[in-house]
Amino acid sequence: MDTTRQDCAARDAADALAPHRNAFALPDGVIYLDGNSLGPLPRATAARLREVVEREWGEGLIRSWNSAGWIDAPRRVGAKIARLVGAQANELICADSTSINLFKVLAGALALQAARPRVSTNERRVILTERSNFPTDLYMAQGLADLLGGRHELKLVEFDEVAAAIDERVAVLMLTHVNYRTGAMHDMAALTRRAHDAGALAIWDLAHSAGAVPVDLNAAGADFAVGCGYKYLNGGPGAPAFVFVAERHLAALADRTFAQPLSGWIGHRAPFDFDPDYAPARGIDRFAVGTPSILALAALDCGVETVLAAGIDALRAKSVALTELFIALVEQRCAGLGLALASPRDAQPRGSQVSFAHEHAWPVMQALIARGVIGDFRAPDILRFGFAPLYVRFVDVWDAAEALRDILATRAWDRPEFKQRKTVT
Amino acid sequence: MDTTRQDCAARDAADALAPHRNAFALPDGVIYLDGNSLGPLPRATAARLREVVEREWGEGLIRSWNSAGWIDAPRRVGAKIARLVGAQANELICADSTSINLFKVLAGALALQAARPRVSTNERRVILTERSNFPTDLYMAQGLADLLGGRHELKLVEFDEVAAAIDERVAVLMLTHVNYRTGAMHDMAALTRRAHDAGALAIWDLAHSAGAVPVDLNAAGADFAVGCGYKYLNGGPGAPAFVFVAERHLAALADRTFAQPLSGWIGHRAPFDFDPDYAPARGIDRFAVGTPSILALAALDCGVETVLAAGIDALRAKSVALTELFIALVEQRCAGLGLALASPRDAQPRGSQVSFAHEHAWPVMQALIARGVIGDFRAPDILRFGFAPLYVRFVDVWDAAEALRDILATRAWDRPEFKQRKTVT
Numbered sequence: 001m002d003t004t005r006q007d008c009a010a011r012d013a014a015d016a017l018a019p020h021r022n023a024f025a026l027p028d029g030v031i032y033l034d035g036n037s038l039g040p041l042p043r044a045t046a047a048r049l050r051e052v053v054e055r056e057w058g059e060g061l062i063r064s065w066n067s068a069g070w071i072d073a074p075r076r077v078g079a080k081i082a083r084l085v086g087a088q089a090n091e092l093i094c095a096d097s098t099s100i101n102l103f104k105v106l107a108g109a110l111a112l113q114a115a116r117p118r119v120s121t122n123e124r125r126v127i128l129t130e131r132s133n134f135p136t137d138l139y140m141a142q143g144l145a146d147l148l149g150g151r152h153e154l155k156l157v158e159f160d161e162v163a164a165a166i167d168e169r170v171a172v173l174m175l176t177h178v179n180y181r182t183g184a185m186h187d188m189a190a191l192t193r194r195a196h197d198a199g200a201l202a203i204w205d206l207a208h209s210a211g212a213v214p215v216d217l218n219a220a221g222a223d224f225a226v227g228c229g230y231k232y233l234n235g236g237p238g239a240p241a242f243v244f245v246a247e248r249h250l251a252a253l254a255d256r257t258f259a260q261p262l263s264g265w266i267g268h269r270a271p272f273d274f275d276p277d278y279a280p281a282r283g284i285d286r287f288a289v290g291t292p293s294i295l296a297l298a299a300l301d302c303g304v305e306t307v308l309a310a311g312i313d314a315l316r317a318k319s320v321a322l323t324e325l326f327i328a329l330v331e332q333r334c335a336g337l338g339l340a341l342a343s344p345r346d347a348q349p350r351g352s353q354v355s356f357a358h359e360h361a362w363p364v365m366q367a368l369i370a371r372g373v374i375g376d377f378r379a380p381d382i383l384r385f386g387f388a389p390l391y392v393r394f395v396d397v398w399d400a401a402e403a404l405r406d407i408l409a410t411r412a413w414d415r416p417e418f419k420q421r422k423t424v425t
Numbered sequence: 426m427d428t429t430r431q432d433c434a435a436r437d438a439a440d441a442l443a444p445h446r447n448a449f450a451l452p453d454g455v456i457y458l459d460g461n462s463l464g465p466l467p468r469a470t471a472a473r474l475r476e477v478v479e480r481e482w483g484e485g486l487i488r489s490w491n492s493a494g495w496i497d498a499p500r501r502v503g504a505k506i507a508r509l510v511g512a513q514a515n516e517l518i519c520a521d522s523t524s525i526n527l528f529k530v531l532a533g534a535l536a537l538q539a540a541r542p543r544v545s546t547n548e549r550r551v552i553l554t555e556r557s558n559f560p561t562d563l564y565m566a567q568g569l570a571d572l573l574g575g576r577h578e579l580k581l582v583e584f585d586e587v588a589a590a591i592d593e594r595v596a597v598l599m600l601t602h603v604n605y606r607t608g609a610m611h612d613m614a615a616l617t618r619r620a621h622d623a624g625a626l627a628i629w630d631l632a633h634s635a636g637a638v639p640v641d642l643n644a645a646g647a648d649f650a651v652g653c654g655y656k657y658l659n660g661g662p663g664a665p666a667f668v669f670v671a672e673r674h675l676a677a678l679a680d681r682t683f684a685q686p687l688s689g690w691i692g693h694r695a696p697f698d699f700d701p702d703y704a705p706a707r708g709i710d711r712f713a714v715g716t717p718s719i720l721a722l723a724a725l726d727c728g729v730e731t732v733l734a735a736g737i738d739a740l741r742a743k744s745v746a747l748t749e750l751f752i753a754l755v756e757q758r759c760a761g762l763g764l765a766l767a768s769p770r771d772a773q774p775r776g777s778q779v780s781f782a783h784e785h786a787w788p789v790m791q792a793l794i795a796r797g798v799i800g801d802f803r804a805p806d807i808l809r810f811g812f813a814p815l816y817v818r819f820v821d822v823w824d825a826a827e828a829l830r831d832i833l834a835t836r837a838w839d840r841p842e843f844k845q846r847k848t849v850t
Binding site: 025027030032034037038040041045046049050053054057058059061062063064065070096097098099100103107131133134135136138139140142143144146147148149156181230236237238239240241257258260261262263264265266268271272273274275276277278289290291292293294295296297299369374376378379 | 450452455457459462463465466470471474475478479482483484486487488489490495521522523524525528532556558559560561563564565567568569571572573574581606655661662663664665666682683685686687688689690691693696697698699700701702703714715716717718719720721722724794799801803804
């Protein structure tokens, strides 16, 4: 028997995570399926920001670097994120953007590889990644490779070709755990093991994983990782990113002064000695660069707390239920309307999103947004729906599928105002 | 006849800038002489942040990238800073930290130099800077030079030796305009001209200049510049920094894909095309990297407005009057108490700060802070006092000098609680 909206309402009533929706200031009339692009505002954030701005900055002024603990904020918030991704507190710090953090860890990984004794005469020259990796990761690797004088080759393969492409020429395997377009999730432990067996190091981008799916970096043996604060961590637009380096590598990097080449003063062993020579902090602090934004970190802190309060295993269980339901409803109710599932059909290798390809994806998404169902478009033809289980309800899944059905069935998308392109989607 | 506190009060009463102090939420009982480390909270900032958080993020959600103009914020705020430093709006953007921006422009300058036809067989290998430059600038240059394989030499000279050290071996002259310890200001136009005459390019760090002293980058012929948002621009703790590239160089860099090697997606010509290959934006946008912090930019915007509202020429005139008064009062009233002026005695080459060396500078500053006179200490022996004319009054100068006199004359600094070192000063 087909699922009804009443069935969905009953599931919400029985959902232990349902009260967590109240932690967010969601506007009326909106079904928000874009938390994988920008998480919504936690209610606690506005009050916390007022406190940071009016009391800590306004009254404390410069003294708050000590008295309000600002100087420790990147480590303090980092330690919370560490709990979500299977890292130790001393292996993860908040800093800069995901792009810049990727540059740091890729440089670090290449420096470690260059220092290893070679088993053959061949230099490891390959940075192996996926063609459908989020482009900024590819761009940053291209920029670093160019700076290093063209000694490295950025090798792009398809999602399914990664494992087979790991060989003894690979210096670094650099992957995004959950694909931004399709939501397809790599097997982090298996690919990391394979990389290590071939003598390569593994860097994982957790942009669409942290706060969305269980991640255990240390159990997987990951060498380096980076991730984003403004998606499932609900840290606000352009929130600080994070960077993870396995403890064993922090030790190995300690004697290599510029292994992290963005060697700014906040990563110095003693920033307030004002020594003209750089000497890196021995731990994860060396992956910090300039003075961190305290306002942005305060918002990120509140966002991370919303995830910790729910627990990642409960979130994953509900996320799977939501995405399964959406796929089932869309395939039942939108059959013959031109949609093709672009995400894995199996839940296990799927992140917290569902993507469908459609010939008219752009105007269809604009029509959905006009009805308050906010997902997003990814070029060339993807309708992307994120299901953040902290605040998305089963009835939202029903209503979104129903809106999609109606828009496709009535060709409501076929209007000039839905075809005009905007800067950002 | 000696100046009295009444004289100072009379000057405040006649000061056309005095009403601007009301634009700041300054705590009672504090004389804030540390705006060169962290500017105070503008009253407008708290309200603006509430709007950005609660309305733009909370209600607008992802749509605000378009509807609230978030995507243009780095350029929009950058255009305002451009007016303060003699740049065109299309030459300056807010992004990242000062440290990271320095890395970008130094890489860009070296790429431009490498592309120039050589007039002799000698390669230009020298990055010329000052030993007393703010250390992060030195560190970032060291990190980049190491990444480039040791082809470059970072040459450190003293403040007065810079001009004479500019020769045909210099690729890039990299200086901070106003010294962070002493407040000594370089002649930007003269040194840039000398650099150009020798075939070098000039990078200026405006951390202690922007919002404090008149700067005209284009009149000086500056090639590149970076600067800080959280000092005299009052942008909040860890505010985004800015980066300037002269229009002629943006054109020259346009065909050099990785001349700015931190090639992130926000610097791409078409970020939302998600092309796997990096293609830089043609203008200053290519100096952006990852997704910018909208909260931090909103606060910076409010801070910059406080400076624009007063006008930089009026600010400079009052700044000179304040620093002149402080030097005169301290030298009259603290004679024989162990202080030695560490800033230029002439106003013209002095920024908006006054530094004095003292054998017991650390505990003396802690004793001042305990009395509500907030300056800061810079190793090894500097008492640093910033005089931001937007909110510092002539009576504040009097009271600060008087507190200093009393603390030194009574040895009030000689107490255990003032000798304990903290992380940040």
